[in-house]
Amino acid sequence: MDSGNIWNIVMNKILTIFTPTYNRASLLKRVFTSLQKQTYKNFEWIIVDDGSTDNTEEVVKSFIEYTQDFSINYFKQKNGGKHRAINFGVKKAKGDFFLILDSDDYLKEEAIEVLNPLLDQSRLNANLAGVAVRRAYSDGNIVGNIFDKSILANSVSIRYQHKIIGDLVEIFKTEILKKYKFPEIENEKFCPEALVWNRIAQYYNLQFYNLGLYITEYLPGGLTQKIIKIRMQSPIASMLHYVELVSYKIPIKEKVKATINFWRFSFNDSSSSILDNLKKLPNLFYGAFLPLGLLMYFNDKRSQ
Known part of the structure; x- marks a missing residue:
C-alpha cells in the first residue's frame, strides 16, 4: 500500500x-x-x-x-x-x-x-x-x-x-x-x-x-454511585435538565417527577429565589410540587 x-x-x-x-x-x-x-x-x-x-x-x-x-x-x-x-x-x-x-x-x-x-x-x-x-x-x-x-x-x-x-x-x-x-x-x-x-x-x-x-462496572467513587451529591453541587445544570424535561412529550407522571426534582435541587442554588424558579416552569400548576421537592431536599441533606 x-x-x-x-x-x-x-x-x-x-x-x-x-x-x-x-x-x-x-x-x-x-x-x-x-x-x-x-x-x-x-x-x-x-x-x-x-x-x-x-x-x-x-x-x-x-x-x-x-x-x-x-x-x-x-x-x-x-x-x-x-x-x-x-x-x-x-x-x-x-x-x-x-x-x-x-x-x-x-x-x-x-x-x-x-x-x-x-x-x-x-x-x-x-x-x-x-x-x-x-x-x-x-x-x-x-x-x-x-x-x-x-x-x-x-x-x-x-x-x-x-x-x-x-x-x-x-x-x-x-x-x-x-x-x-x-x-x-x-x-x-x-x-x-x-x-x-x-x-x-x-x-x-x-x-x-x-x-x-x-x-460496564459501577465502581465506588464513580458518578453513578454519588449522583445525588453531585447534582446538589451543580444545581443550575440539574434544574435545567429537569425543567426542559417537563417541556417534552412525556407522560404527566414523569413531568411531575421531573418537577419535584427541579424543586429538590433548586434549594441548593442560592443565586435564584423561589419566584425566579417558578417563572422557569411552564405554568403555575407546577408550583404545587414545591413542598415535595423541599422534603426531598431535606432528606438529601440528612443523607450526605
Missing part, C-alpha cells in the same frame, strides 16, 4: 473513542487492552484527563509508546467535570462518530467490528444522529430490560414510549455533537448527559440495537 493510501486511511477514521478520566490511572490499562484486542481498528482514542493528581499522564505515555495499531491523543485540562471534557474531546475529534468509553468500563473484542456496518448505515441517513447499543455486565447480561429487534427512536421516546431502562451507549455523529455542546456553568462541575441527548432528540432519531458491546 502506498503512503498516500495509508494517509487517507489515517485521516478518515470512522470512529473516535473518547475517554474522560480523573485519578483512574490504575483502570486505564484495562481500557487500553480492550482497544488493543479489537478485531477491527478503524478508530482513534482520545483521552481527556480532568486534572488528575495521580500518574495518569505517565500511564498514557506508556500506551502511546507501546502501540502503533491506532492513534492515541492525550490532553489534560483543569478539573472541570466530565461535560467540559466531552466538549473538548468533540472539538479535537477526527472521527465521523463519537463513542464515550468511561475509564472504568471497556469494550468487547468484536465491538468496533460489529459497530462499523451499523455506523455506515447511519451515515447515509441525515435524520439519524447515530446509533445506540447496550451496556452489559462482565457476565454478559444486559444492563436493564431487553428488546427483540432494533428500534428507531430518540433519547426521549426510547425511555418514555418504548420503556427501555438501563444505561445506554449512544454513538453520535461528531458533527451533531459539535452543534449541541454541554453548557459550562461557572462553579459547577457536572451536567447531565441526558440534557444534551434530549435536546438532540427534538430533531434527530437514533437506531437502537439490543447488542451488549460495552462492558
Whole structure:
C-alpha cells in the first residue's frame, strides 16, 4: 500500500473513542487492552484527563509508546467535570462518530467490528444522529430490560414510549455533537448527559440495537454511585435538565417527577429565589410540587 493510501486511511477514521478520566490511572490499562484486542481498528482514542493528581499522564505515555495499531491523543485540562471534557474531546475529534468509553468500563473484542456496518448505515441517513447499543455486565447480561429487534427512536421516546431502562451507549455523529455542546456553568462541575441527548432528540432519531458491546462496572467513587451529591453541587445544570424535561412529550407522571426534582435541587442554588424558579416552569400548576421537592431536599441533606 502506498503512503498516500495509508494517509487517507489515517485521516478518515470512522470512529473516535473518547475517554474522560480523573485519578483512574490504575483502570486505564484495562481500557487500553480492550482497544488493543479489537478485531477491527478503524478508530482513534482520545483521552481527556480532568486534572488528575495521580500518574495518569505517565500511564498514557506508556500506551502511546507501546502501540502503533491506532492513534492515541492525550490532553489534560483543569478539573472541570466530565461535560467540559466531552466538549473538548468533540472539538479535537477526527472521527465521523463519537463513542464515550468511561475509564472504568471497556469494550468487547468484536465491538468496533460489529459497530462499523451499523455506523455506515447511519451515515447515509441525515435524520439519524447515530446509533445506540447496550451496556452489559462482565457476565454478559444486559444492563436493564431487553428488546427483540432494533428500534428507531430518540433519547426521549426510547425511555418514555418504548420503556427501555438501563444505561445506554449512544454513538453520535461528531458533527451533531459539535452543534449541541454541554453548557459550562461557572462553579459547577457536572451536567447531565441526558440534557444534551434530549435536546438532540427534538430533531434527530437514533437506531437502537439490543447488542451488549460495552462492558460496564459501577465502581465506588464513580458518578453513578454519588449522583445525588453531585447534582446538589451543580444545581443550575440539574434544574435545567429537569425543567426542559417537563417541556417534552412525556407522560404527566414523569413531568411531575421531573418537577419535584427541579424543586429538590433548586434549594441548593442560592443565586435564584423561589419566584425566579417558578417563572422557569411552564405554568403555575407546577408550583404545587414545591413542598415535595423541599422534603426531598431535606432528606438529601440528612443523607450526605
